[in-house]
Amino acid sequence: MNFDLVIIGSGTAAMVAAFRVRAAGWSVAIVDEKPFGGTCALRGCDPKKMLVAGVEVVDAQRRVQGHGVAGKIHIDWAELIRFKRTFTDPIPEKHQQRYDDKGIATFRSRARFVGPNTLAINDTEVQARHVVIASGAKPMHLGISGEEHLIDNEGFLQLERLPDRIVLVGGGYIAAEFSHIAARAGAAVTILQRGPRLLPQFEPELVGWLMEAFETIGVNVRTNTEVIAIEENGGSFIVHTRVGDESGAVHADLVVHAAGRTPALEQLDLPAGGVAAESGRLLLNEYLQSVSNPSVYAAGDAAQWGPPLTPVSSHDAKVVAANLLDGNHSTPNYAGVPSVAFTLPPIASVGVTEAQAREAGLRFQLKTERTSDWYTARRVAEQVYGYKALVEEGTGRILGAHLVGPHADEVINLFGLAIRHGLTADDLKSTMFAYPTGASDIGYML
């Protein structure tokens, strides 16, 4: 079998690249060992946010108690998971149908290199003029005893029953988001974070304000706490920890991996394809092309050239498709990529942080404030609301914006637009945003 292009993976990066290259008339094949759809649609962003939709109601109910709304509601976990499945279950077949309609060949199998332009798929050797590695990321290997007891994001999002005691190992995006879901659904949740604070990707002050929300819902957050072993104990688990020189233990019915993800390259037999990698990362040039095998490109979480986020996977795929079709000319541009952790309320960030701006020697004006008394927060009885904004001296361009509170997940996109397209603080201030909306606060943040 021969193809102009074989794409390893069927997530966002693979799908976007496949459609673009196929539209130009190339023969294209997609190969994934899991059902088609990838992490975001099946095991990440989308199913997670369907669970968030349920617990948002519980959160709103808590906030407005005593403000004209009475009565208690609760999460029926099994029903919430069924609701999620109304979205996720049909996806693989829908994607298969789309590939069939466009004449893209599909393989449900693991792929590995057996030569620079040859892949082993289903025990068949497939020749590929080009290969795109869009194999995504997988939970990092922790190298601790009892690691096999961890479930990952896929397992958590499929739980038919919510266990009573849940431990999340790690303190980044997944721990923050899953803890907010599980605690509001009734579980006792503990986060064990090796680092000194939760969500190190976000501004420390804003994370500090958000910690009140973790306290309110009873999430037990332990920082500077490294998980060193997981022991099975008659159907439940003992999670062994180290805090400085002290050791400790936490009992749990479920232990979830939230300790980082790394490019999924192990199974690909990269040396057989002459594809260079170092410390678990592909060696790529600025066109997202392998430095050692020019037939091979990479996109999305597998490339990890930009932040491991869905819009980045899509952007990378467009860059790679353009380079495949018209020769190397397109390079990724990650300016203004917003990032949100979907806690309740959400925390969001785009552009440089204050620490990055100082380190880079940028000249900027900084405005930061906790704004629990602003109308946007008071209207929904939310205490956690605040921002930090960095505006470049001289040009007035927005360098960074960081938000926590109601609508942060939507408003951050306007700052993203400003950063990506070089808009200034005056441009944003002179824009008439609908009132009263989250965006109508932007003028006061600058």
Ligand SMILES: Cc1cc2nc3c(=O)[nH]c(=O)nc-3n(C[C@H](O)[C@H](O)[C@H](O)COP(=O)(O)OP(=O)(O)OC[C@H]3O[C@@H](n4cnc5c(N)ncnc54)[C@H](O)[C@@H]3O)c2cc1C
């Ligand atoms: C729990 C969770 C929540 C997330 N939430 C968000 C969010 O809210 N917003 C956001 O922007 N991002 C979010 N992300 C990140 C986002 O999901 C990823 O950045 C994105 O899905 C990556 O897409 P991709 O196409 O690069 O890879 P993937 O979608 O991961 O696709 C890779 C595919 O390759 C397949 N594969 C791997 N190796 C092989 C092989 N050897 N042979 C065959 N197939 C193989 C895998 O089975 C997989 O299906 C989240 C991630 C997780 C884990």
Ligand SMILES: NC(=O)c1ccc[n+]([C@@H]2O[C@H](COP(=O)([O-])OP(=O)(O)OC[C@H]3O[C@@H](n4cnc5c(N)ncnc54)[C@H](O)[C@@H]3O)[C@@H](O)[C@H]2O)c1
């Ligand atoms: N909303 C979103 O955009 C979203 C949501 C979920 C996941 N994601 C993506 O998925 C990736 C993975 O998410 P994640 O939360 O697993 O990783 P992360 O990198 O956000 O956080 C991992 C944390 O685990 C800690 N850790 C590592 N080993 C540990 C140990 N042995 N004991 C205790 N703590 C330990 C680290 O200190 C780190 O802070 C992220 O990089 C993100 O890009 C994005």
